[in-house]
Amino acid sequence: MFDTILIANRGEIACRVIETARAMGLRCVAVHSTADAASKHVQMADEAVCIGDPAPADSYLRGDRIIAAALATGAQAIHPGYGFLSENPGFVDQVTAAGLVFIGPSADAIRKMGLKDAAKALMEQAGVPVVPGYHGADQDPGHLELEASKIGYPVLIKAVAGGGGKGMRLVERPEGFVDGLERAKAEARTSFGNDAVLIEKYVTQPRHIEVQVFGDGTRAVHLFERDCSLQRRHQKVIEEAPAPGMTEDMRAAMGAAAVRAAEAIGYKGAGTVEFIVDGSNGLRADGFWFMEMNTRLQVEHPVTEAITGVDLVEWQIRVAAGESLPCAQEDLSITGHAFEARLYAEDVPAGFLPATGRLAHLGFPADVRADSGVRSGDSISPFYDPMIAKLIVHGPTRAVALQKLARGLAGTQVAGTVTNLAFLGALAGHKGFAAGEVDTGLIGRDLAGLTEAPVVTSAVLAQAALWAAGLETPGAWDRGFTLWQPLERTVVLHRGEDMPCVLRIMGPGRAEIAVPGAVVQAVHRGGRWWFDDQPAAQAHCAGGRVTVFASYGIGFDVVDPLERAAEAAGGDGLTLAPMPGRVVSVHVHAGQVVQAGDRLAVLEAMKMEHTLVAGLDGTVAEVLVKDGDQVEAGAPLIRLEEEEA
Ligand code: ADP
Ligand code: ADP
Numbered sequence: 001m002f003d004t005i006l007i008a009n010r011g012e013i014a015c016r017v018i019e020t021a022r023a024m025g026l027r028c029v030a031v032h033s034t035a036d037a038a039s040k041h042v043q044m045a046d047e048a049v050c051i052g053d054p055a056p057a058d059s060y061l062r063g064d065r066i067i068a069a070a071l072a073t074g075a076q077a078i079h080p081g082y083g084f085l086s087e088n089p090g091f092v093d094q095v096t097a098a099g100l101v102f103i104g105p106s107a108d109a110i111r112k113m114g115l116k117d118a119a120k121a122l123m124e125q126a127g128v129p130v131v132p133g134y135h136g137a138d139q140d141p142g143h144l145e146l147e148a149s150k151i152g153y154p155v156l157i158k159a160v161a162g163g164g165g166k167g168m169r170l171v172e173r174p175e176g177f178v179d180g181l182e183r184a185k186a187e188a189r190t191s192f193g194n195d196a197v198l199i200e201k202y203v204t205q206p207r208h209i210e211v212q213v214f215g216d217g218t219r220a221v222h223l224f225e226r227d228c229s230l231q232r233r234h235q236k237v238i239e240e241a242p243a244p245g246m247t248e249d250m251r252a253a254m255g256a257a258a259v260r261a262a263e264a265i266g267y268k269g270a271g272t273v274e275f276i277v278d279g280s281n282g283l284r285a286d287g288f289w290f291m292e293m294n295t296r297l298q299v300e301h302p303v304t305e306a307i308t309g310v311d312l313v314e315w316q317i318r319v320a321a322g323e324s325l326p327c328a329q330e331d332l333s334i335t336g337h338a339f340e341a342r343l344y345a346e347d348v349p350a351g352f353l354p355a356t357g358r359l360a361h362l363g364f365p366a367d368v369r370a371d372s373g374v375r376s377g378d379s380i381s382p383f384y385d386p387m388i389a390k391l392i393v394h395g396p397t398r399a400v401a402l403q404k405l406a407r408g409l410a411g412t413q414v415a416g417t418v419t420n421l422a423f424l425g426a427l428a429g430h431k432g433f434a435a436g437e438v439d440t441g442l443i444g445r446d447l448a449g450l451t452e453a454p455v456v457t458s459a460v461l462a463q464a465a466l467w468a469a470g471l472e473t474p475g476a477w478d479r480g481f482t483l484w485q486p487l488e489r490t491v492v493l494h495r496g497e498d499m500p501c502v503l504r505i506m507g508p509g510r511a512e513i514a515v516p517g518a519v520v521q522a523v524h525r526g527g528r529w530w531f532d533d534q535p536a537a538q539a540h541c542a543g544g545r546v547t548v549f550a551s552y553g554i555g556f557d558v559v560d561p562l563e564r565a566a567e568a569a570g571g572d573g574l575t576l577a578p579m580p581g582r583v584v585s586v587h588v589h590a591g592q593v594v595q596a597g598d599r600l601a602v603l604e605a606m607k608m609e610h611t612l613v614a615g616l617d618g619t620v621a622e623v624l625v626k627d628g629d630q631v632e633a634g635a636p637l638i639r640l641e642e643e644e645a
């Protein structure tokens with residue numbers, strides 16, 4: 001067995017590998033880019049080496065630097081994680097040439113499965129059913145079109161070098177073929193530098209069911225199936241094991257086919273054989289076809305670990321160190337049901353756009369497995385995949401596991417960036433999904449219902465206002481109010497629009513909070529707040545943003561009165577009160593000539609004095625307040641007339 005391994009990856013998978021390696025008593029070396037110097041995987045490792053600039057091409061894809069780091073730190077083996085160099089046979093050759101062990105399959109096995117067309121040909125020979133279609137060498141557009149018509153529409157055009165759902169086009173009718181081909185090729189060229197394509201029969205009501213395999217270079221076993229049909233644009237969103245509706249016959253047939261695939265290429269380590277299944281008529285032992293093999297540990301491997309009790313990373317390390325398969329096929333069995341949901345920093349209403357930001361707060365409920373590479377305070381940077389975490393749950397039945405998933409998602413707290421948490425929550429509560437009606441079109445069909453904006457209740461607004469005012473601990477009440485204004489205070493929350501909220505103290509631990517359209521009774525009782533007799537959710541407030549952890553997290557900007565003061569003084573020459581307060585002093589009089597930036601008045605609000613300045617050069621036309629006046633938010637204070645040009 002090795003004593004030191006290097007993990008050539010970052011984020012959650014690097015942390016995941018370190019955890020197991022640690023438990024096996026191994027020393028762990030992390031590599032990182034300059035952007036990741038303070039990241040969780042670096043903190044977890046025994047030693048860390050900086051390998052370059054943030055862009056992957058300058059760091060995590062620099063095989064030469066990674067190998068040099070392994071040699072310099074005395075590591076004997078390299079775990080590639082997934083993505084980056086994990087399926088790069090050239091890297092495997094370099095690792096081996098340097099006298100190190102690659103924790104994964106041989107370069108030869110990776111090459112054989114690297115291109116979808118060659119892999120399909122190989123699988124056909126091995127007697128594995130493949131998706132009917134054309135995967136020949138003739139790339140002439142006319143020939144491809146002819147093949148498509150032979151296969152019969154709808155067809156799927158796929159980049160042979162494809163991955164991650166890229167370079168793929170569904171063509172419904174012959175008229176769309178030429179355009180679809182051009183688009184698939186263009187995407188394949190930019191993403192993979194190889195525009196060769198294959199054409200497949202498009203399976204209607206498709207289900208994606210894959211089989212986890214594990215080999216020692218000669219023999220292989222399978223660790224049952226995962227259903228990854230819940231996809232958005234061919235990318236997995238929620239995965240589960242076992243597959244709903246799976247029969248013993250079909251499982252045995254798929255498992256045997258997957259083992260045949262792995263043994264045909266002398267597969268060593270963890271791999272996944274992906275099949276497409278026709279779900280239109282239930283699952284049948286003859287209704288599955290090989291799509292591709294992923295020669296690495298897969299993102300969704302934890303659901304398999306949950307139902308089999310196997311630690312796949314431990315197996316990877318042991319087999320790489322020369323041990324034979326840790327157990328035989330008959331020793332493996334399925335216990336219960338597991339789900340995994342991928343939590344991303346992404347803007348769902350904006351079309352699932354990847355988002356960035358600093359995670360002001362990140363918390364997971366205790367009874368889920370949360371695989372994550374970030375902590376509270378860490379940032380989701382634009383350089384890498386915006387995954388925040390994977391939530392994995394396990395239960396005795398599918399229904400119980402799904403309920404745990406729903407509760408786990410509801411109890412997950414993220415502040416500081418937008419996420420797909422509400423979308424995942426909607427999926428976990430989807431009736432069809434609960435009934436096991438899973439196919440790759442489910443999300444697309446129900447997208448509107450799955451991405452509905454949350455209802456912001458008056459209780460949530462009231463809570464956000466209380467937290468934004470820094471008054472969430474009852475002890476803060478006296479301090480908060482006696483120093484400034486005894487009875488009332490206004491906070492302006494912003495979420496699409498400004499929402500002024502007025503907090504009124506009514507007695508010890510009791511307040512009335514006027515939010516747009518309602519007045520909420522807030523009572524502090526039994527150590528927590530109640531808003532209109534509903535218990536408060538948890539919340540987080542920092543850096544001008546408050547997040548209430550209800551409905552998967554509802555965030556508001558807290559309007560900064562100083563910024564607003566500057567805004568209010570600009571533009572049309574009318575200076576408005578940025579918040580309710582008392583006019584301490586007025587420094588100008590009607591007819592006075594002022595320049596932009598000159599002090600006009602001082603307002604006292606929220607325990608501070610705010611200077612209001614002229615937003616333009618001009619003359620004071622009107623002074624609408626005097627020293628000592630109490631003003632409401634938005635009240636006009638001083639009007640300037642712009643200087644004639
Ligand atoms: P597939 O969709 O091919 O079955 P996965 O869903 O396991 O495979 O992941 C697809 C690919 O997306 C991975 O091989 C990896 O390159 C990339 N990927 C997904 N999530 C991440 C992540 N958090 N960090 C880096 N790469 C990722
Ligand atoms: P990638 O390498 O991008 O993961 P795959 O070949 O694994 O590409 O296909 C990705 C997804 O596209 C599958 O999970 C499935 O949802 C869909 N898909 C692929 N082939 C077919 C097909 N022949 N019929 C229907 N859907 C398919």
Ligand code: MG
Nearest residue numbers: 163164274292
């Ligand atoms: Mg795939």
